Amino acid sequence: MQTSIEQSERFKPPVTRRDFLGLAATWSTIVAFVMAMLGSLRLPMPSVFPESSPKVKLGRPEQFANGSTTYFPMRHLWLFRNEKGFHAISSVCTHLGCITERAVDGAFNCPCHGSSFDANGRVTGGPAPKGLVWVELSVSPDGGLIADTLKEVTAGTILDA
Numbered sequence: 784m785q786t787s788i789e790q791s792e793r794f795k796p797p798v799t800r801r802d803f804l805g806l807a808a809t810w811s812t813i814v815a816f817v818m819a820m821l822g823s824l825r826l827p828m829p830s831v832f833p834e835s836s837p838k839v840k841l842g843r844p845e846q847f848a849n850g851s852t853t854y855f856p857m858r859h860l861w862l863f864r865n866e867k868g869f870h871a872i873s874s875v876c877t878h879l880g881c882i883t884e885r886a887v888d889g890a891f892n893c894p895c896h897g898s899s900f901d902a903n904g905r906v907t908g909g910p911a912p913k914g915l916v917w918v919e920l921s922v923s924p925d926g927g928l929i930a931d932t933l934k935e936v937t938a939g940t941i942l943d944a
């Protein structure tokens with residue numbers, strides 16, 4: 784069987800401009816849709832994770848009895864109340880950041896490398912370069928005690944509340 788020149792594959796007419804533009808539009812739409820779907824897979828994952836605030840609500844002053852010592856384990860913070868007022872000391876060791884333990888006599892001891900601190904956080908032994916951090920306390924407008932764990936105050940600073 785013989786085929787004419789017009790029926791041969793080699794002599795197919797070229798793609799018309801209209802067909803080319805139609806194919807380009809179709810493929811552009813498909814690619815855009817696929818990219819949008821891939822992008823939407825990322826939506827459930829936040830790109831920025833919120834950090835917890837450095838300010839910690841500790842409670843109302845009347846919750847803490849005179850002479851009380853309260854530990855806030857999530858913030859590694861000790862809150863003390865005496866007849867003069869409140870003060871807060873971080874339990875994070877100033878050597879390499881381990882969490883200190885408080886002994887019965889009120890001293891702090893670090894289990895990692897043996898630093899020790901007295902009841903006011905002053906270094907009494909070990910590699911710690913400085914005493915435990917005293918954290919700034921304040922009273923919020925609603926009367927609650929607030930500790931700002933990023934603000935250090937001079938050891939001995941008492942909040943009269």
Ligand code: FES
Pocket residue numbers: 876877878879880881893894895896897898909910911
């Ligand atoms: S981290 Fe506390 S002594 Fe090293």
